[in-house]
Amino acid sequence: MNLKISYKTQRILLILGFLVIPITLLIVFSYVPLANMIYYSFTKWNGMSPRKEFVGLDNYIRIFTRPEYFKVFKTSLYYLVGSFAQMGLALYFATLLSFKVKASNFFKGAIFFPYLMNGVAISFIFWFFYLPNGTLDTVLGFLGMSDYIRKWLGDPSVINISLASTSVWRYMGFNFIVFLGAIQSIPKDVYEAAEIDGANKWHQFRFIIFPSIISIIELNLILSIKGAISVFEIPYIMTAGGNGSMTFVIQTVNLAFQKNKVGLASAMSVVLMVIIILSTLVQRFYFRRNKVKGEL
Numbered sequence: 320m321n322l323k324i325s326y327k328t329q330r331i332l333l334i335l336g337f338l339v340i341p342i343t344l345l346i347v348f349s350y351v352p353l354a355n356m357i358y359y360s361f362t363k364w365n366g367m368s369p370r371k372e373f374v375g376l377d378n379y380i381r382i383f384t385r386p387e388y389f390k391v392f393k394t395s396l397y398y399l400v401g402s403f404a405q406m407g408l409a410l411y412f413a414t415l416l417s418f419k420v421k422a423s424n425f426f427k428g429a430i431f432f433p434y435l436m437n438g439v440a441i442s443f444i445f446w447f448f449y450l451p452n453g454t455l456d457t458v459l460g461f462l463g464m465s466d467y468i469r470k471w472l473g474d475p476s477v478i479n480i481s482l483a484s485t486s487v488w489r490y491m492g493f494n495f496i497v498f499l500g501a502i503q504s505i506p507k508d509v510y511e512a513a514e515i516d517g518a519n520k521w522h523q524f525r526f527i528i529f530p531s532i533i534s535i536i537e538l539n540l541i542l543s544i545k546g547a548i549s550v551f552e553i554p555y556i557m558t559a560g561g562n563g564s565m566t567f568v569i570q571t572v573n574l575a576f577q578k579n580k581v582g583l584a585s586a587m588s589v590v591l592m593v594i595i596i597l598s599t600l601v602q603r604f605y606f607r608r609n610k611v612k613g614e615l
Contacts (some may be wrong), residue, residue, distance in 0.1 A: 398546070443556070494543075
């Protein structure tokens with residue numbers, strides 16, 4: 320018996336066949352854990368006992384009635400400022416290297432390389448870099464700037480600047496490569512026409528490059544603010560949140576795995592997720608509104 324399957328059916332089966340594995344992985348490793356986290360946020364659970372006591376909104380009430388849980392967000396301001404510096408540097412180097420520059424490929428690789436490195440490795444590299452009598456202190460002493468030497472990871476007044484600088488060094492490569500790709504997608508004819516009209520490099524950036532990649536800048540800004548709010552890896556490895564470097568995510572992890580308050584930590588994770596979603600929606604609304612005004 321010959322069964323003839325139509326081309327349309329074959330196409331649908333092929334598409335479904337390719338989608339089964341990624342959708343299954345997405346459900347198992349994203350949506351199911353998310354659903355469990357939301358469920359745990361309404362319980363009092365230590366993470367080990369099979370018994371979970373349902374407490375309703377008690378965890379959320381505790382979070383919003385105790386300001387110390389939100390005070391750590393002031394640490395995110397350092398990373399927020401660092402993200403703007405990071406984007407500015409990335410845009411500057413991407414614009415510069417989009418023109419004809421000697422050894423441009425080398426500089427592109429050097430800027431992007433830190434993003435390819437493991438975050439743990441980078442954290443340990445900069446931990447040694449900031450140690451007393453470490454690399455930074457040695458360089459400052461060699462330049463005759465010993466008066467500026469500080470306890471870079473021990474002084475609460477400078478520790479977050481040190482950590483934010485490390486974050487800038489690591490993630491600038493991502494913004495750089497995204498900006499560079501967007502800039503190189505601009506047709507060369509536009510630059511040639513601008514040069515014929517007497518436009519210099521600054522004019523080309525201001526009137527050609529910047530307006531052409533504004534949507535990419537908006538995307539990177541959204542990702543940077545999200546990263547500043549949920550920063551975790553670098554401060555956790557380098558200082559474990561000590562000396563005033565505590566972040567909201569580190570605080571949540573400590574509650575869950577050190578104090579065994581998984582229910583409360585889950586509620587804090589849900590709150591952070593909502594904050595990130597709301598900040599993203601506000602930014603998108605703001606950018607879209609201003610874009611519409613500009614078109615009008």
